[in-house]
Amino acid sequence: xxxxxxxxxxxxxxxxxxxxxxxxxxxxxxxxxxxxxxxxxxxxxxxxxxxxxxxxxxxxxxxxxxxxxxxxxxxxxxxxxxxxxxxxxxxxxxxxxxxxxxxxxxxxxxxxxxxxxxxxxxxxxxxxxxxxxxxxxxxxxxxxxxxxxxxxxxxxxxxxxxxxxxxxxxxxxxxxxxxxxxxxxxxxxxxxxxxxxxxxxxxxxxxxxxxxxxxxxxxxxxxxxxxxxxxxxxxxxxxxxxxxxxxxxxxxxxxxxxxxxxxxxxxxxxxxxxxxxxxxxxxx
Amino acid sequence: xxxxxxxxxxxxxxxxxxxxxxxxxxxxxxxxxxxxxxxxxxxxxxxxxxxxxxxxxxxxxxxxxxxxxxxxxxxxxxxxxxxxxxxxxxxxxxxxxxxxxxxxxxxxxxxxxxxxxxxxxxxxxxxxxxxxxxxxxxxxxxxxxxxxxxxxxxxxxxxxxxxxxxxxxxxxxxxxxxxxxxxxxxxxxxxxxxxxxxxxxxxxxxxxxxxxxxxxxxxxxxxxxxxxxxxxxxxxxxxxxxxxxxxxxxxxxxxxxxxxxx
Numbered sequence: 001x002x003x004x005x006x007x008x009x010x011x012x013x014x015x016x017x018x019x020x021x022x023x024x025x026x027x028x029x030x031x032x033x034x035x036x037x038x039x040x041x042x043x044x045x046x047x048x049x050x051x052x053x054x055x056x057x058x059x060x061x062x063x064x065x066x067x068x069x070x071x072x073x074x075x076x077x078x079x080x081x082x083x084x085x086x087x088x089x090x091x092x093x094x095x096x097x098x099x100x101x102x103x104x105x106x107x108x109x110x111x112x113x114x115x116x117x118x119x120x121x122x123x124x125x126x127x128x129x130x131x132x133x134x135x136x137x138x139x140x141x142x143x144x145x146x147x148x149x150x151x152x153x154x155x156x157x158x159x160x161x162x163x164x165x166x167x168x169x170x171x172x173x174x175x176x177x178x179x180x181x182x183x184x185x186x187x188x189x190x191x192x193x194x195x196x197x198x199x200x201x202x203x204x205x206x207x208x209x210x211x212x213x214x215x216x217x218x219x220x221x222x223x224x225x226x227x228x229x230x231x232x233x234x235x236x237x238x239x240x241x242x243x244x245x246x247x248x249x250x251x252x253x254x255x256x257x258x259x260x261x262x263x264x265x266x267x268x269x270x271x272x273x274x275x276x277x278x279x280x281x282x283x284x
Numbered sequence: 285x286x287x288x289x290x291x292x293x294x295x296x297x298x299x300x301x302x303x304x305x306x307x308x309x310x311x312x313x314x315x316x317x318x319x320x321x322x323x324x325x326x327x328x329x330x331x332x333x334x335x336x337x338x339x340x341x342x343x344x345x346x347x348x349x350x351x352x353x354x355x356x357x358x359x360x361x362x363x364x365x366x367x368x369x370x371x372x373x374x375x376x377x378x379x380x381x382x383x384x385x386x387x388x389x390x391x392x393x394x395x396x397x398x399x400x401x402x403x404x405x406x407x408x409x410x411x412x413x414x415x416x417x418x419x420x421x422x423x424x425x426x427x428x429x430x431x432x433x434x435x436x437x438x439x440x441x442x443x444x445x446x447x448x449x450x451x452x453x454x455x456x457x458x459x460x461x462x463x464x465x466x467x468x469x470x471x472x473x474x475x476x477x478x479x480x481x482x483x484x485x486x487x488x489x490x491x492x493x494x495x496x497x498x499x500x501x502x503x504x505x506x507x508x509x510x511x512x513x514x515x516x517x518x519x520x521x522x523x524x525x526x527x528x529x530x531x532x533x534x535x536x537x538x539x540x541x542x543x544x545x546x
Contacts, residue, residue, distance in 0.1 A: 066438065070442075071442060089441050089442050090442060091444040093442040094442075097435040097438075101435050101436040101439065103454065103458075105457050105532075105534045114440075114453065115439075115443050117453065118440060118443045118444065118449055119443040120444060155534070169439075179442075181435075
């Protein structure tokens, strides 16, 4: 994919500094033959980059998330975050999953503020600066369109609203790395597209590094700077795809021939890879 | 039926059923001329309640005291045990079969042993009440902990949360609805335990009183004792149901909202 509008290529400057690197990573659960989840995975994620990982179900996408955040250690290979090998859970991460997992006994505001009660340095500052932190939380809720819902409980809200709140919770402690595992998978199409835009807005405002695991190719192309295509189990990266469309991208843009071409190109690669042939790698 | 009158009927239903049952009982016993020492009519039981109200009150208080003491110990032990087996797979694997074994032993069979160790009266009654009531609490609390979503655990661990953090922020509140639900069951089991022990090894309490009444064929008094135990069970059950509603209303509300599709 060539760059059509030069200003949009600002992301490529950030690519110089790798934020997270996977090198020949192999992950095995137990000893059985089919227990190999990942094999020979290489992936480089630049600082401030929005990366999407697409792959067939069971290709180890979720294992990838756990490896990247240090919740799981690879069987072999190395994972390096900001120049340091990942040997224990990273503490600069925000995570959100398909299941919003908000705590039903807390209202929205205190749900959002949960990470502040755990992650340092906020943990020790929270008591003294509660007003300030509450302000931050309210501001974040406003950004995702949940202003006025601070005192509601999660079970009073729709799935889309819960997912917005989930996004807020993953961002409140200003993580450098945001990991999203099919966060919009359970939502209806309209809500999903709305949340794409919300996520893009937050991403542009806060300049964090983001890894989005998804099986929705339009979602991947809409949000990401780089799309990694993974093979079936044992998973590895078989194609890398740059999406150099300018931001902010709008839902209308997704009907643009250029966008459709990108999506169908990824789809062709995937069809090629997932039907058993060996991939020749990146189309670039 | 209007919603208001439906709710009034709903509230009256327990009384209607109990009253109906007593009336049916009375009529059947009178009509079939059942002898009083086999099955007395409710009016005779009521008469016995009035006649022996003083010893009944004293013995009931004794039973209530034993029950609550055993229940109190059961709550503490059950909670600690539940939290322990719920948060460690190893401890769970080690203790669970043992707990099931202990729970399967008929408690009436243990009372003689308790008598050898503690003598008769209050001590074995409290112990039996405790033994019957800690198990549901422990199992429920452990189950509540197990409902913590693994995703949420990942979210918290990636924030640098310790096991204790996760337990305090998520596990404990998450298991509270299960805990309070088990209290209702456990308090009634504690009554069973206390009365069993009093029947076998005590000179006080409703259990002892009923055994004495039985030896003298004073069947109405036996029933009076049963009624009193049932009444105490219902009252304490309702007390804990109320407490459950107050403390963990969020869990109940969630269900009702989900049921109406909201």
